[in-house]
Amino acid sequence: MERYRTPRPGTPHRRTRRLRAALLALTATSGLLLTACSAGGSDSSNKASDGSHGTGFPAPAGPTAGEQQGEDRFAGPSPTPDDHLSTFALDVDTASYGYARRTLAAGQRPDPSTIRPEEFVNSFRQDYERPDGNGFTVTVDGARTDEKNWSLVRVGLATRPAADGGERPPAALTFVIDISGSMSEPGRLDLAQKSLDTMTDRLRDDDSVALVTFSEKAEQVLPMTRLGGHRGEIHHAIDGLEPTYSTNLGAGVETGYATAVEGRRENATNRVVLISDGLANDGDTDPDSILNRISSARREYGITLFGVGVGSDYGDALMERLADKGDGHTVYVSGEGEARKVFCDQLPQNIDLTARDAKAQVAFDPATVAEFRLVGYEDRRVADDDFRNDRVDGGEVGPGHTVTALYAVRTRPGADGHLATATVRWLDPDTRDPHEKSGELETGALSDSLGKASPRFQVTAVAAYFADALRQGDDRWRSLPGDPGLGELHDRAEQLAKKTEDKDVQRLADAIDQADRSQG
Numbered sequence: 001m002e003r004y005r006t007p008r009p010g011t012p013h014r015r016t017r018r019l020r021a022a023l024l025a026l027t028a029t030s031g032l033l034l035t036a037c038s039a040g041g042s043d044s045s046n047k048a049s050d051g052s053h054g055t056g057f058p059a060p061a062g063p064t065a066g067e068q069q070g071e072d073r074f075a076g077p078s079p080t081p082d083d084h085l086s087t088f089a090l091d092v093d094t095a096s097y098g099y100a101r102r103t104l105a106a107g108q109r110p111d112p113s114t115i116r117p118e119e120f121v122n123s124f125r126q127d128y129e130r131p132d133g134n135g136f137t138v139t140v141d142g143a144r145t146d147e148k149n150w151s152l153v154r155v156g157l158a159t160r161p162a163a164d165g166g167e168r169p170p171a172a173l174t175f176v177i178d179i180s181g182s183m184s185e186p187g188r189l190d191l192a193q194k195s196l197d198t199m200t201d202r203l204r205d206d207d208s209v210a211l212v213t214f215s216e217k218a219e220q221v222l223p224m225t226r227l228g229g230h231r232g233e234i235h236h237a238i239d240g241l242e243p244t245y246s247t248n249l250g251a252g253v254e255t256g257y258a259t260a261v262e263g264r265r266e267n268a269t270n271r272v273v274l275i276s277d278g279l280a281n282d283g284d285t286d287p288d289s290i291l292n293r294i295s296s297a298r299r300e301y302g303i304t305l306f307g308v309g310v311g312s313d314y315g316d317a318l319m320e321r322l323a324d325k326g327d328g329h330t331v332y333v334s335g336e337g338e339a340r341k342v343f344c345d346q347l348p349q350n351i352d353l354t355a356r357d358a359k360a361q362v363a364f365d366p367a368t369v370a371e372f373r374l375v376g377y378e379d380r381r382v383a384d385d386d387f388r389n390d391r392v393d394g395g396e397v398g399p400g401h402t403v404t405a406l407y408a409v410r411t412r413p414g415a416d417g418h419l420a421t422a423t424v425r426w427l428d429p430d431t432r433d434p435h436e437k438s439g440e441l442e443t444g445a446l447s448d449s450l451g452k453a454s455p456r457f458q459v460t461a462v463a464a465y466f467a468d469a470l471r472q473g474d475d476r477w478r479s480l481p482g483d484p485g486l487g488e489l490h491d492r493a494e495q496l497a498k499k500t501e502d503k504d505v506q507r508l509a510d511a512i513d514q515a516d517r518s519q520g
Contacts, residue, residue, distance in 0.1 A: 138439030145482025214252030224263020250284030
């Protein structure tokens, strides 16, 4: 993770996405597609401007200095104007938060290496204004913390609302289902079958599905089949799935993509959906090798990969890597309610794409900002000078999404004026034309304290502090400024749950309480 840092003059910027050290744990499957969405008004501190095709943002004229790793939180030389950018690919994954909740509910603490703060932050509804068409709105706001000169700054991006089921394009979905022996545990294969059965009844007649299973080898159970007139056949194929032997996840992904290419439909959304506990133990288990084997299908046909993670014993790292590099998203489902939400509500409503290869770049004003840190997104970092390089991979985002990035920012004592400009760049999903949109934040628009910020901003902060607390013990990370501790954090979450009347926020409060009890 990027640490608290003061910029170093003259250091060439070479920020790359790094493979998480936790790849040792090899496994994964995280989840599927779309984070929860919301509509709402934009914050008054945001000043958005259209910067289509490269205008409206202070891009660097030459190489920029890189973010420093390993510096002490407040140590380092004075900042320079060259080191003021933060760039990352958009990510709407939520699997890390879902699995942490499952682990805490079982009376255990999650491994710090599985905690990705951006997935905690992106698990909650937001209050951002939404655009009318494809693309994004940009909201930038912030609040001062109890730690002197330190603030939290939120960059919020939102796509248009999801269309009604009748207005979206048809879907061609290839489900790649893990039927290895470990999937026999209650809440794994049985949960996937129930969800797929319900989803089959809710998809439209002009949608199509295919089924691929894998254990020690992969098999196409059902070729791409239209729902209209064939629902009984699809139900029969789903209900006939039974757990067998080992887990050759690589073979499953490869056969799944071959099936998706074979059944690919023009003018439809073509996607591979991987459902697994991620406990790969056979065949190719290296994510980069697996991705190389399906690279032509991804690039030539634009077929995206989504992972749905299940099971109490769940491998996170491999599937998270596959989804990130395979133009996809991940979620984790621990029960029937969450599975129904993912498969039956989010999936049918959010089949379309509104943006491809989306990236964000935040320029902090060196006259007002001494240090900054992006919370999470370690695996999604992009070199600053690749922000407008459309050959560099970004994130795929659909309608109804919000994407939130939180920064810890130390302002200069007495600083006043422009604080940051945030810009999102994306490619039109059909024409591949580039577009940009920007938003700005002034120091005067910062809330005086977190308690005076909007409720949704406070939920974002609580989620980030919670993630930060769960990965303490890993010496790579330092606490966020103004860390209130788990006890006070739980009280804040309880108050916010009542204020927002949001069940997801109440579940957050419950998870914080479980974490607090587990350390006592």
